[in-house]
Amino acid sequence: MTDHDFSFETKLLHNQHKFDATTGGVSVPIQHASTFHQSDIDQFGKYDYSRSGNPTREALEEIIAELEEGTHGFAFSSGMAAISTAFLLLSAGDHIIISEDVYGGTFRMVTTVLTRFKIEHTFVDMTDLESVEAAVQPNTRAIYIETPSNPLLKVTDISAVCDIAKKIGALSFVDNTFLTPALQKPLKLGADVVLHSATKFLSGHSDVVAGLAVVKDPLLAQRLGALQNSFGAVLGVQDAWLVMRGLKTLSVRMDHSQRGAEKIAAHLKNHHLVKKVYYPGLADHPEHAIQKRQSLGAGAVLSFELASEEIFRSFVNTVELPVFAVSLGAVESILSYPAKMSHAAMPADERDKRGISNSLLRLSVGLENPDDLIKDFDAALVNIAKGGVLAAK
């Protein structure tokens, strides 16, 4: 039996870094050295300087490459470092088509930094293939997909958009942060570059900031590797180790959190103080069928809009279990306020255009018992009703 016969859950533990070849240690050693002694004048060893290559970082890069079913992985100091380095594959005069409700930091990079380097962009509703086609220009060199999108959980048909990219000779980038390779494998659906904020589900414990990129084409791997080394935003070894430790439990965490998200989404959908629930796992989500076809699940993030900003404020002040914070994908549930957090970098009129209202909350479901979260939410919503917020309206 080869490694490839094992399932994803098993590969999280039984990969080529299961134990250290020299000591048998069942944990990847942390190699702090920045430089490596060379014992031959003419022939340097595999490692010379840790920005260019480090065994601890490399272990993580090999593990993520295998999990995403690519050939080469690259670890960066943050998700934005991974994304920004991937954008360096483009040149002045190029044009990008990009999901309109993309992560706020990516929006900022594209609109305020890349523009200064004469890289143009068009935001599109990526769920509408015609508008993707319509946005194509002679200089379109990349299509950038985030699916499910943030915070409205819109789902893009990855193969269909990658086909458009191929047809016009453009690269396709997919931000796979929300679903991770446990649920979705963009490279298998035709993407060229998969990007991650490993800060989220991959590491999973709100204790490290990291980014990853994976490609399958060896030539593209060479170009991205050269950019990683040139730009230099590499991941530190302690952080690489933390991501590797988090990865071992990725499947069980995703399973539990996703089941919780399904339950909570169904519950909130029936609550009279909840205006709308956004979760691709709900049968009436507009892209539910695409989500089912291209992934193994809808993930553990959902968004919901409360009936008014007043109710929203009272809810956030009353609810006890989730931390109220930016970020997602952790063992503890995280409640975020997209308008003021992940999408604060987006101007108010742009947020309005995208439906990111001031009473929208995003919930990343953690490892609590989902029934406790439901109890907590219900209690907060009852409190609102008793507090007379509704009557005051």
Ligand SMILES: *Cc1c(COP(=O)(O)O)cnc(C)c1O
């Ligand atoms: C958090 C996030 C990023 C940015 O990652 P950092 O690790 O914070 O730099 C990019 N994309 C998505 C979808 C994210 O959630």
